[in-house]
Amino acid sequence: MIFSSKLVEDAVREFSRLPGIGKKTALRMVLQLLRMHESEVDEFTGAVSRMRHGIRFCKECHNVSDSEVCGICVNPGRNRGQICVVETIRDVIAIESTQQYSGLYHVLGGILSPIDGIGPEQLQIGSLRERVKSTGGAVEVIMALSPTIEGDTTVYYIARQLKDLPATITTIARGISFGGELEYADEMTLARSIAKRLPIENYVTIQGT
């Protein structure tokens, strides 16, 4: 692509560094920014800059936070007896958006993957143990990791790390998605969902559906 403006070329190059953004999409965004008022573009760059420089990671749960401890960890309304273990902050946003969980979180920062060189030291597993220990009373640790070999390995590893502590380890239910069609489910999911079938009184209705 040949640009007649170095300024446009630089902006397009910067945008194409973002995930899933090719040169053409980057150009479309840049042209949109050109059409926007200067003050709007200042708001855009200001928000990005403030975020990157101002962001902190909660020292309790390692979620993104505007302060030392995140809004979820300081909220007195949250159930301190539940810690939901997730891979990334994106999972926290996904679970929060369901508005069905009122406990705390623990962001691991990934899952165990020897092929990618990610071992227990690269993840927030040690701090999870400390957290469960310092809680004193019984705590439920809900594992909400990817349904993959690596995810399952991580679940078992963490369960072993916590086995001397008064923690109940649970994992989120696996099965056929709501609205999913049986014939298109993969064999593994279908087999598991038959093996882990539920009595009808346990078939919980979610609020708002």
Add this chain to the structure above:
Amino acid sequence: MIFSSKLVEDAVREFSRLPGIGKKTALRMVLQLLRMHESEVDEFTGAVSRMRHGIRFCKECHNVSDSEVCGICVNPGRNRGQICVVETIRDVIAIESTQQYSGLYHVLGGILSPIDGIGPEQLQIGSLRERVKSTGGAVEVIMALSPTIEGDTTVYYIARQLKDLPATITTIARGISFGGELEYADEMTLARSIAKRLPIENYVTIQGT
């Protein structure tokens, strides 16, 4: 979507104002920016900010430019006897990227579209007439507009505006795309490409293909 950080929320909202970017894609970009080094994010916001504040529109051809007159208009190597009329700066980039055209451009800023309230006054048609007039000698005006009703209307309107001047008006060839399959071409395109068939010696080979 519920974010635990106002900073992240603000950045996601700003990104979702860009074309084709929903909340989820915006979040993916924001999380990528969080993973990048602070100095890289400063480069990103700096490039966007410098572009928006520094960009100018060439007073000759209305293309984006880093100075009063764009690099194409000041280039002594370009053929001053050809002016290619396009709708947007994106078209200039597309044609420049073919490296097959060495004349000048004229960016209209859109095409005539009474439904959208775009008349001749909203477009750079008056300045095109002035430009052709001031050239003095004969000039070829190449119309490279969208192959739509509005595009054709604009071509005829401009041709009428220039008819007392020593300008030859041409339009880019319409026909079957290179690599396109005949059976999938629409009837209009196919009919036109048969009607406007070329003797084989006019079947130009493009450099580099």
